[in-house]
Amino acid sequence: MGFRRYLAQKxxxxxxxxxxxxxxxxxxxxxxxxxxxxxxxESNLNLGPGEKEILIRFYEDLYGLNEPLWRQFxxxxxxxxxxxxGYSLLYKxxxxxxxxxxxxxxxxxLLPAIALSWIVGNWLGAIAGKNRRYDRWMMxxxxxxxxxxxxxxxMLLVYFIGVKLGWLPYQGAYDxxxxxxxxxxxxxxxxxxxxxxxxxxFVVMIGSWAIGMRNMIIYELEADYxxxxxxxxxxxxxxxxxxxxxxxxxxxxGLALQLGxxxxxxxxxxxVFNYPGIGILLMNAALSQDYFLLQGAFLMVVISVLxxxxxxxxxxxxxxxxxxxxxxxx
Amino acid sequence: xxxYLALAIAVLLVGSLGGFAFxxxxxxxxxxxxxxxxxxxxxxxxxxxxxxxxxIDGLVFEPLFMLNFMTTELKPWLAEKGExxxxxxxxxxxxxxIKWQDGEPLTAEDVKFSFEYYEKLGLKKIxxxxxxxxxxxxxxxxxxSGQPNVWVWRSNLYTTLIIPKHVFENLDPEKVKTMTFLGDxxxxxxxxxxxxxxxxxxxxxxxxxxxxxxxxxRYFNKPAAKYIIQLYISSNDQAANAxxxxxxxxxxxxxxxxxxxxxxxxxxxxxxxxxxxxxVVPVVLYFNTxxxxxxxxxxxxxxxxxxxxxxxxxxxxxxxxxxQTPLGPIMENWKKKMxxxxxxxxxxxxxxxxxxxxxxxxxxxxxxxxxxxxxxxxGRPIELHFVTCAGCSDWIQxxxxxxxxxxxxxxxxxxxxxxxxxxxxxxxxxxDFDLALHWAGTFKADPYxxxxxxxxxxxxxxxxxxxxxxxxxxxxxxxxxxLSATPNEDEQVKYLKELTRIWLEDVPxxxxxxxxxxxxxxxxxxxxxxxxxxxxxxxxxxxxxGTWGTALALLGVKPAGTPSPTTTDSGGSTCGPAILxxxxxxxxxxxxxxxx
Numbered sequence: 001m002g003f004r005r006y007l008a009q010k011x012x013x014x015x016x017x018x019x020x021x022x023x024x025x026x027x028x029x030x031x032x033x034x035x036x037x038x039x040x041x042e043s044n045l046n047l048g049p050g051e052k053e054i055l056i057r058f059y060e061d062l063y064g065l066n067e068p069l070w071r072q073f074x075x076x077x078x079x080x081x082x083x084x085x086g087y088s089l090l091y092k093x094x095x096x097x098x099x100x101x102x103x104x105x106x107x108x109x110l111l112p113a114i115a116l117s118w119i120v121g122n123w124l125g126a127i128a129g130k131n132r133r134y135d136r137w138m139m140x141x142x143x144x145x146x147x148x149x150x151x152x153x154x155m156l157l158v159y160f161i162g163v164k165l166g167w168l169p170y171q172g173a174y175d176x177x178x179x180x181x182x183x184x185x186x187x188x189x190x191x192x193x194x195x196x197x198x199x200x201x202f203v204v205m206i207g208s209w210a211i212g213m214r215n216m217i218i219y220e221l222e223a224d225y226x227x228x229x230x231x232x233x234x235x236x237x238x239x240x241x242x243x244x245x246x247x248x249x250x251x252x253x254g255l256a257l258q259l260g261x262x263x264x265x266x267x268x269x270x271x272v273f274n275y276p277g278i279g280i281l282l283m284n285a286a287l288s289q290d291y292f293l294l295q296g297a298f299l300m301v302v303i304s305v306l307x308x309x310x311x312x313x314x315x316x317x318x319x320x321x322x323x324x325x326x327x328x329x330x
Numbered sequence: 331x332x333x334y335l336a337l338a339i340a341v342l343l344v345g346s347l348g349g350f351a352f353x354x355x356x357x358x359x360x361x362x363x364x365x366x367x368x369x370x371x372x373x374x375x376x377x378x379x380x381x382x383x384x385x386i387d388g389l390v391f392e393p394l395f396m397l398n399f400m401t402t403e404l405k406p407w408l409a410e411k412g413e414x415x416x417x418x419x420x421x422x423x424x425x426x427x428i429k430w431q432d433g434e435p436l437t438a439e440d441v442k443f444s445f446e447y448y449e450k451l452g453l454k455k456i457x458x459x460x461x462x463x464x465x466x467x468x469x470x471x472x473x474x475s476g477q478p479n480v481w482v483w484r485s486n487l488y489t490t491l492i493i494p495k496h497v498f499e500n501l502d503p504e505k506v507k508t509m510t511f512l513g514d515x516x517x518x519x520x521x522x523x524x525x526x527x528x529x530x531x532x533x534x535x536x537x538x539x540x541x542x543x544x545x546x547x548r549y550f551n552k553p554a555a556k557y558i559i560q561l562y563i564s565s566n567d568q569a570a571n572a573x574x575x576x577x578x579x580x581x582x583x584x585x586x587x588x589x590x591x592x593x594x595x596x597x598x599x600x601x602x603x604x605x606x607x608x609x610v611v612p613v614v615l616y617f618n619t620x621x622x623x624x625x626x627x628x629x630x631x632x633x634x635x636x637x638x639x640x641x642x643x644x645x646x647x648x649x650x651x652x653x654q655t656p657l658g659p660i661m662e663n664w665k666k667k668m669x670x671x672x673x674x675x676x677x678x679x680x681x682x683x684x685x686x687x688x689x690x691x692x693x694x695x696x697x698x699x700x701x702x703x704x705x706x707x708x709g710r711p712i713e714l715h716f717v718t719c720a721g722c723s724d725w726i727q728x729x730x731x732x733x734x735x736x737x738x739x740x741x742x743x744x745x746x747x748x749x750x751x752x753x754x755x756x757x758x759x760x761x762d763f764d765l766a767l768h769w770a771g772t773f774k775a776d777p778y779x780x781x782x783x784x785x786x787x788x789x790x791x792x793x794x795x796x797x798x799x800x801x802x803x804x805x806x807x808x809x810x811x812x813l814s815a816t817p818n819e820d821e822q823v824k825y826l827k828e829l830t831r832i833w834l835e836d837v838p839x840x841x842x843x844x845x846x847x848x849x850x851x852x853x854x855x856x857x858x859x860x861x862x863x864x865x866x867x868x869x870x871x872x873x874x875x876g877t878w879g880t881a882l883a884l885l886g887v888k889p890a891g892t893p894s895p896t897t898t899d900s901g902g903s904t905c906g907p908a909i910l911x912x913x914x915x916x917x918x919x920x921x922x923x924x925x926x
Contacts, residue, residue, distance in 0.1 A: 034751040042755060044874075045773050050457075050482060052795055058379070058452045062507055092380030093373035093510045101532035102371075171568055172534075176365065176561055176577060177358050179531060274568040276371065276533035284370070 003317070010313055014306050021306075025298040026076055029291045030069065036089055036289035037065060063089065063292070076295070085299065086292035090285055095296035102278040103300075105173055106265045109194065109275065113201035114258050120202075121209025122251055126244055128210065129217025139214070145207025151268035154200035158272060161196060169193050171274045197273045201266060212254065216247035249320055253312060260308030263300045358537070361889060362556040364856055366871050367563040367572070367581045372536035375511040375519060375527055377491050378451055382873040383527070383536045384560050388881025390521035390538070391491035394422055394441070398879045400608065400865040402661050402775055404484070405882070408436065408492055408522065414817040418475070420483060424468040428545045430494050432520050436545075438470040443495040445472075445486075450503045456486060479814040481778040488775075488877045494520050524553045524885060536560045553885045555856070573597055573852055580851040580859065580883075582871040587850060596854045600846075600861050600869055605643075608849055608862075608869055609650035611658030611772035612841035613725075614784075615732065616799040618764050619838060623696060623707045624714075624799075630837040631679055632690040636739040638682035642731050642843050647724030649843035654678045655830055656772050656780050658844060664777050667819075668827045677834035687739055698740050705740035713742045714764035719754040720747040725767045728842060732765075758798040769845055771796030775878070778813050778822075781829045785838060786810050801838035858888040 037059045041052055060066040064075060079086065085095040128135040128142070162170030174180070174189040220226065220243035229239050265279025278297060285293040316323045366384060374381045377391050388396065394409040406412070412422040428436040442462040448454040460475040472483075497520050498506075509515050512530050519527050524546055528539035538558040561578070563569045570585050572578035574594050587606040590597045600608035615637070617624040624630060634654075643649050650659070654674050657665055665671075680686065691697070696705050696712070704711040716733065718725045726747065733743035743765065748754055757763045771784040771794065786794040787802040806829060813825040849869035851859040860867040860883045867883025868875060 034749075038755075039751050042751075042770075051454075051485075054453065054455050061452065087508045088373075091370060091373040092376060092382065093512075094508070097510070097532075098373060105533065171571060172561075176535065176559070177360070177363075179529070179537075180534075271565055274563055274565060276562060280564050281371075 006317070007314075010310065014310055018302060018306055021302040022080075022295075022299055023073075025302065026073065026295050029286075029289060029294045030072075032289055034289060035065075036291065037063070039288060040089060059089075063087070080299075085296035088285070088290055088293040088296075090288050090290040090293060091281070095293050098281060098293060099278060099296060099300060102265075102276055102281055103263060105275060106270075106277040106279065107262060109197050109201060109269065109277075110262045110266055111259070113198055113205060114255070114262065117202045117205035118209050118251070118255050118258075121206040122213045122248065124206065125210035125213025126217050126240075126247070128214040129221065129247075130240060135214070138210075142207045142210045142214070145204055146211055148204050148207070149268070150200060150204050150266070151272050153204050154197070154269055154272040157196050157200050168196050170196050173276055193275075197266075197269050197275050200269055200272070209251065209254075212251060213247060216250060217243055220244075220247045245319075249316075252315065252319065256308040256312035257305065260305035261301065263304045264297070358557050358559060361855055364555040364558045364884065364887065365561060365572075365577060365579045366558065366884075367561040367569060367578055367583075368871075368873060369562075369564050369583075371533045371562040372530050372560060373510065373512075373532070375516070375530065375536070376506075376509055377493070377511070377519070377521075378448070378453055378506065381511070383530070383538075384871060384873050385525060385538055385558060385876055385881060385884065386519075386527065387491055387874065388523065388876025389525040389558070389884060390519060390523045390527055391493060392521065392523045393488045393491055393877045395487040396877055396879065396882055397488040397775055398865070398882060399775055399868045399870070399875070400610075400660050400860070400879060401663060402777075403663065404488065408441075409487075412487065414480070415471075417815075418473060418478060420472040420474075420478075421465075422470050422472070424470075425545075425549065426468065427548065428522060429543070430520055430522050431526055431541055431543075432494075432497075433543075434494065434496060435467075436492065436494070436522050437467045438464040439467075440495045441470045441492055443499065444492045445490055447493060447498060447503065448490055451507060454486065454490065457482070477815045480817045481776055481782075481814060484776060485779075491877070492522065494522075523881075525558060528557070534562055550885065554887055554889050555884070558884060573850060576852060576854045578852065579854075579856050580849075580869075580871055580887075582848045582869070583850065584848050585850055590850065594852070596852050598851050598853055598859060598861065599849050602862075605648045605650055605846055607648055607846035609659050609844040609846050611660065611769055611774075611845060612652040612656060613649075613728075613767050613769045613843055613845045614656060614772060614839040615842045616758075616763075616766045616768060616839045617837075618761055619799045619801045620761060621764065623694070623712065624764065626694065627836045628690050628694055629696070630840070632687040632694075632739070633736065633741070634837050634840040635679050635681065635683045635687035635690070636741075637732060637735055637840060637842060639841075639843055640682070641735070642728055646727045646731050646843065648846055649724075650846070652841040652844040654681075654834060654841060656784055656833065656839070656841060657777055657830075658772060661777055661780075664823075664826065667823045668830060670830065673827065673830050673834060677831050679834070679837070684738055691739070703737075703740060704742050711742065712740075713744060715746050716743050716765040717746045717748070717754060717757045717763040718767065719750040721750070722754075728767060729765075732842065761798075761800055763798075766798065767842065768796060768798065771839075772841075777826055778810070781806070781813075781826075781833070782810050785829070785833070797838075799838060801836070803832060803836060803838075806832050853890060855890050856887045857890050858886060859883070860886065 037056055040059070041055050047055070064072060087093070088095050088098055091098055124138065128138045158170040161167050169192055172193060174186060174193050178186050178189055180186055226239050226243055229242065263278070265277045265282060267279035267283055269275060270277040270279045281293065282297050285297070318324070368382065368384065370382050372383045375383050375386050377386050392408050394407060394412065395404040396407045397404055408424055408428060410423045410425045412420060415421045422441065424436070424438060424441070430436055442464055445462055449456070458474040458476050458478050459472060461473045463471045463473060465471055497518055501518065511519050516527060522545065524541055524544045525538040526541050528537040530536045540553055540556050544552070563572060566583050566585060569578065569581060569583040570590060573585070573590060587597070587599050588604065599606040617630050619625055639651050643651050653670065655665065655670055691705060696707050698705045700706070702711070706712065716729045718729055726745065729745045733745065736743050758766055758768070772780055774780045774783065783794040783796040785797060785801055785803065785806045787797055787800060788807065793800070809825050809829050813822060816822055847870050853859065860869055866886050868879025869883060870878065870880055
């Protein structure tokens with residue numbers, strides 16, 4: 001009974017959050033000053049005499065931007081429930097197509113980077129939390145990594161490993177003369193292009209996970225239950241195991257948020273490595289007020305962050321007995 | 331547990347690879363492929379609006395005439411010739427033997443259908459066009475009611491793509507507006523041109539493949555490149571790298587040409603000398619001609635005289651020295667016909683002649699009476715607001731140089747910056763400025779359009795699209811009216827001469843430097859890129875410029891004599907990854923060990 005109520009409650013909260021977030025995402029770009037269509041026409045250099053007015057009317061009609069705002073809002077929701085995210089102003093293609101084709105590139109870099117850095121970071125952090133000597137020289141390194149901007153490290157990789165040593169390609173997702181296919185040559189090319197962008201994120205991310213874990217471990221090792229275990233003469237391994245289980249909880253929340261935000265792309269990485277992805281599309285969409293791409297992409301972000309949180313809420317019930325207790329017994 | 335986690339990650343990794351469209355592997359021989367690039371990914375091949383694949387216009391679909399923007403001349407393409415047979419009828423005669431890529435013949439019916447289709451889409455509204463009459467298979471007449479504007483009609487000749495009636499007649503124009511013509515829709519891309527769209531790999535590149543059966547091989551050269559691949563390169567730095575490595579043959583990016591050339595002598599641009607990039611049209615300094623003292627032609631003239639473009643070119647943005655007309659180097663032919671140098675000598679001013687400029691102001695009674703170094707007009711010191719956009723560093727730079735040049739003249743210039751749409755363009759359109767720079771009026775394909783957009787003024791809403799200063803001259807309106815109506819070149823030159831004279835005498839705006847477009851090409855694999863001496867094509871490798879002459883350029887390149895093999899050190903590129911993967915695995919291996 002308790003679990004079902006817990007689930008219903010959570011679902012209701014998430015549904016309301018979703019409605020609000022999507023509405024705000026719809027409204028905010030439209031509140032920015034300026035008219036995207038005029039800006040688009042203005043930047044169009046090769047217009048014949050009298051073509052400007054014709055084109056402005058054409059595009060306002062096409063995007064329905066000449067209708068009152070409330071009408072556009074209604075249209076937006078109607079289309080959304082038909083699975084239509086709209087048609088990008090900037091890229092002249094259905095928003096869903098753009099997202100569908102660019103997002104996999106971000107996921108293929110970000111998912112392993114986040115997941116592996118989380119594992120490695122937690123592991124290194126846990127060691128640092130337990131071992132003073134190791135902590136003394138590892139902590140400065142963690143802080144260095146955590147405070148290092150992604151693009152800066154990425155540029156170092158490009159310069160040293162890509163340009164100076166020439167070990168790895170540093171531009172694009174695979175060799176420009178290839179067409180994607182299930183063959184060894186393509187996979188090899190893809191993987192070799194993947195390593196540097198992946199490393200640039202992976203290495204930098206380790207730092208912050210490790211710092212978080214180390215602090216949690218230190219805190220947990222000082223907790224009463226560990227001292228009690230110690231007094232009982234438990235082995236160090238047992239104490240660490242219990243401390244680790246508690247310390248990992250906030251890290252799981254952090255992981256969920258990171259995974260949720262993954263669909264916004266990795267702008268710096270995409271730019272430095274000329275790696276395709278949704279980050280650059282989003283940046284340009286914001287710059288040229290591409291309402292439709294912005295609201296479509298943010299919709300994805302909202303959905304994935306909410307979904308990640310939802311999953312974490314459920315997972316918490318399994319990994320944290322206290323939470324489980326709160327709804328099954330309380 | 332941990333092992334499962336690792337396994338799950340591995341599965342996810344491999345799975346995400348599956349997200350890409352898989353096609354058969356293909357090789358594009360380097361010596362048969364032209365690589366170009368764009369800063370946006372190829373997402374749409376729509377030939378009517380907003381497609382972002384270079385060559386859909388011009389290489390896949392073709393116009394009646396191609397424009398060569400660098401010389402502003404029309405080149406008969408699908409049309410053998412086109413002329414005004416009487417004052418309201420334009421007749422086009424098609425070439426013999428034109429075929430669609432599916433083998434069907436291209437006829438006058440297709441031409442009629444295409445022009446009507448553009449109107450149905452709402453993308454064109456050809457004023458006064460009464461009827462399109464198919465005379466025979468190869469002849470079509472455009473009949474106008476009343477006097478047509480010959481220049482507007484001229485622009486329609488190269489901006490209207492001819493599409494196959496048998497393919498498009500079943501396509502609803504409403505649907506076509508938002509079609510991308512990719513995937514399933516690619517079957518509608520049946521053009522008549524030298525290339526077909528082979529494939530678009532989303533987020534990566536588009537591939538054009540030569541049409542071996544092109545009708546044009548009879549009239550023009552058979553194109554040299556088997557493939558034209560447009561890569562997606564979003565940043566200038568990466569484009570520069572690709573040029574240096576020889577991965578990119580031609581593109582339009584803002585790069586430091588001199589530095590590139592020093593690292594790779596194969597890289598060329600339009601000129602052999604600085605600024606290297608092709609100078610196209612002048613950037614003009616607008617006056618708000620409704621605001622005193624700028625409503626006085628003599629005052630504007632004095633400012634024009636105090637400006638020194640040579641200094642701007644030297645210290646300012648990448649540019650070339652302009653003459654005094656708003657017609658750029660691309661209109662050299664027109665300027666020759668109207669003997670522009672003579673007009674300039676007779677009616678123009680002299681740049682950088684401070685003394686004379688001061689004399690004019692003194693004569694106007696605009697003097698510095700209180701000795702603070704700033705002249706007063708009606709008792710108030712002259713302070714002119716130069717508006718520009720905050721990101722336009724070249725205009726800001728130029729504004730600062732102009733401010734310095736006008737200081738000794740006794741005129742104070744204040745630079746106001748803001749964003750493009752809501753500050754800069756708003757101020758220009760509402761007349762809330764004193765001075766401003768812009769190229770919108772000069773980046774045109776014919777001299778009529780330049781003068782019309784800069785000088786036509788009927789009322790606040792009916793005026794030239796770039797007449798920001800609200801310059802108003804009845805005689806100029808009259809001349810533009812006459813110029814718009816005559817297809818006779820001698821008469822055109824006569825009116826253009828008089829318009830130029832008015833421009834030089836009245837100074838509605840001052841050309842301060844000749845702006846360039848960006849262009850870089852690599853001669854390692856392909857040569858005969860268009861340049862100053864051989865301007866057969868247009869070096870603007872942006873989508874949408876195909877029929878403006880980019881297609882001509884891509885059709886005109888020739889293979890370099892001995893293509894040197896690509897030097898890819900495959901040894902390094904497999905060794906490197908292996909080392910790095912190994913490095914990444916060490917911590918994991920250690921982890922395992924510790925647990926056991």
